[in-house]
Amino acid sequence: MNEIIAIYRKEMKTYFNSPIAFIVISSFLVITNWLFFDYGDYPFFAINIADIRGIFDYGAIVLLFIAPAVSMRLISEEKHKDTLELLVTMPITDMQIIVGKYLSTLVIFAIILIGTLVAPISISFVGDLDMGIVISSYIGFFLLGATYLAIGLVASSFTRNQIIAYIIGIVTIAVFFLMNGMASGSGLIATLFENLSVRFHYQNFFRGVLDTRDLLYFFSMIFVSLYISSTALASRKYR
Amino acid sequence: MINIQNVTKSYGAFDAVRDVSFTIEQGEILGFLGPNGAGKTTTMKMITCYMPPTRGIITVDGLDVVNDSMNVRKKIGYLPESTPLYEEMGVRDYLNFIADVRKISGQARTSAMDRVIEVCGLKQVINKDINELSKGYRQRVGLAQAIIHDPEILVLDEPTTGLDPNQIIEIRNLIRQLGESKTVIFSTHIMQEVQATSDRVLIIDQGVIAAHGTADELKASMSGQAHIDLVLRNADKSVFIESIKEISSVKLEDVILQKSGDLEISMNVEAGVDIREQLFDLAVAKQWKVLEASPSAFTLEDVFRKLTNEGSNS
Numbered sequence A: 001m002n003e004i005i006a007i008y009r010k011e012m013k014t015y016f017n018s019p020i021a022f023i024v025i026s027s028f029l030v031i032t033n034w035l036f037f038d039y040g041d042y043p044f045f046a047i048n049i050a051d052i053r054g055i056f057d058y059g060a061i062v063l064l065f066i067a068p069a070v071s072m073r074l075i076s077e078e079k080h081k082d083t084l085e086l087l088v089t090m091p092i093t094d095m096q097i098i099v100g101k102y103l104s105t106l107v108i109f110a111i112i113l114i115g116t117l118v119a120p121i122s123i124s125f126v127g128d129l130d131m132g133i134v135i136s137s138y139i140g141f142f143l144l145g146a147t148y149l150a151i152g153l154v155a156s157s158f159t160r161n162q163i164i165a166y167i168i169g170i171v172t173i174a175v176f177f178l179m180n181g182m183a184s185g186s187g188l189i190a191t192l193f194e195n196l197s198v199r200f201h202y203q204n205f206f207r208g209v210l211d212t213r214d215l216l217y218f219f220s221m222i223f224v225s226l227y228i229s230s231t232a233l234a235s236r237k238y239r
Numbered sequence B: 001m002i003n004i005q006n007v008t009k010s011y012g013a014f015d016a017v018r019d020v021s022f023t024i025e026q027g028e029i030l031g032f033l034g035p036n037g038a039g040k041t042t043t044m045k046m047i048t049c050y051m052p053p054t055r056g057i058i059t060v061d062g063l064d065v066v067n068d069s070m071n072v073r074k075k076i077g078y079l080p081e082s083t084p085l086y087e088e089m090g091v092r093d094y095l096n097f098i099a100d101v102r103k104i105s106g107q108a109r110t111s112a113m114d115r116v117i118e119v120c121g122l123k124q125v126i127n128k129d130i131n132e133l134s135k136g137y138r139q140r141v142g143l144a145q146a147i148i149h150d151p152e153i154l155v156l157d158e159p160t161t162g163l164d165p166n167q168i169i170e171i172r173n174l175i176r177q178l179g180e181s182k183t184v185i186f187s188t189h190i191m192q193e194v195q196a197t198s199d200r201v202l203i204i205d206q207g208v209i210a211a212h213g214t215a216d217e218l219k220a221s222m223s224g225q226a227h228i229d230l231v232l233r234n235a236d237k238s239v240f241i242e243s244i245k246e247i248s249s250v251k252l253e254d255v256i257l258q259k260s261g262d263l264e265i266s267m268n269v270e271a272g273v274d275i276r277e278q279l280f281d282l283a284v285a286k287q288w289k290v291l292e293a294s295p296s297a298f299t300l301e302d303v304f305r306k307l308t309n310e311g312s313n314s
Helices: A002-017 A020-038 A053-071 A071-079 A082-086 A096-117 A117-128 A132-159 A161-181 A188-196 A198-207 A212-238 B040-048 B069-075 B091-101 B106-119 B136-147 B165-179 B191-197 B215-220 B237-244 B277-286 B301-314
Strands: B002-012 B014-024 B027-035 B055-060 B076-079 B153-159 B183-188 B201-207 B209-211 B227-231 B250-257 B265-269 B289-296
Touching: A002 A020, A002 A096, A002 B165, A020 A053, A020 A096, A020 A117, A053 A096, A053 A132, A053 A161, A053 A198, A071 A082, A071 A096, A071 A161, A071 B289, A082 A212, A096 A117, A096 A132, A096 A212, A117 B215, A132 A161, A132 A198, A161 A188, A188 B106, A198 A212, B014 B040, B014 B055, B014 B201, B014 B209, B027 B040, B027 B165, B027 B191, B040 B153, B069 B076, B076 B136, B076 B209, B076 B289, B091 B106, B091 B136, B106 B136, B106 B165, B106 B201, B136 B153, B136 B165, B136 B209, B136 B215, B153 B165, B165 B183, B165 B191, B183 B191, B201 B215, B201 B301, B209 B215, B209 B301, B227 B237, B237 B265
Parallel strands: B027 B183, B027 B201, B076 B153, B153 B183
Antiparallel strands: B002 B014, B002 B055, B201 B209, B227 B265, B227 B289, B250 B265
């Protein structure tokens, strides 16, 4: 446990000693809030309904580009600078390294989430927000971000090049996000694709329902991603 | 302390290390010598648990590096070849991070920090960022990282590469100082370094051990031969090579035509044979001017060149 915290603290220092954390957090908030309040055919200010779903719809898209930017450096940078060699020869398991790093990205994302609270809080003063739906939506959004970050971590653990990690991250996340639209009809393949798709499970949270199947889906995605990343670290042993 | 038994490491079809066996005794400084790509780094990576051997067994203080990896890692301090450091961190932050991972806390942390700052001479830079440091200081931070948990064993992969002569001497002194209480294995491709710092030398070439022993033992193994360096003016290279064959006990090692037109020759002669007169007569006959002629004892460098060249010719 101490080892995980050591890694976590080091990553947080790196994020906040450089402009990375600031850039990532502020760009997400600026773009998402702008899209929500003032963009498209039905901007919030025009439709006049106390509903913050737009935050999560737009947020899911913006996060598709932001989350891999947070996680791309996690392993790639260590590989590129050879610091990974030192890290994996210290008394710490590969999984502890992965979990410590992953935790730091979750905290960055939690800060982003707190930043988005401005919208529901201000709207709750002027209209009637369904708090149940707001809370379940936030849980869904957190799980969505956590899954994106975990996939980004997988991409980072396979290459020493951060740009490649970023692009592979975006593409993989996009595939999982859009999967439910790839096969139509009600056949086995279509059902499979739908159930594997991030968007399919994500949408349920906006109805104010916490379904165990959706929770299980996100938790499995995260667990499998962390497992793959850890295995990728261990692959040095089998070369 | 470290026992390596019939270890082979293969990358696909290529054997980076082939059936290597040796032991390192407690408190010993072992110089690991070899040309680039000989398998030094690969061997060190296996000892430090970075990767397991393909075949064979490595034990550290009786613990297997594969099955008891975590306990082995606690005993070892490792400085990889490229001195990997987190550029964006401060020196103190970095050492604190290593101490965190190695679970050194409280009073032990404070005294460990004081000790490595003192031993590695980091007082002036402890509050700087790593990316502001010179190469020499980076190397010292790398060493500080390796000894912060006061390990029994130090593995240093080419610790003096890229340093200037003063820094090299500082790091060598540091290695010797650390070697007083620890088992040290360090690699290099510089002969003087091994001679200056280590108790025992292990020469590795193309993945196999070419020689093993103290520096004196290795030099003794070359006895039976003497070495002469010669510089001639007005001599033609091919004529020289042709005419030196008349002196049967000479074995040419190297003939270099210098920019000045002088010929620089190094050759081996059977021990006990004095060829000075023959050389003089030859020079007079061919009207060469002898600028320099110096016999010399064999150095470890000669041993190394002989062993590693023979390896690549066969």
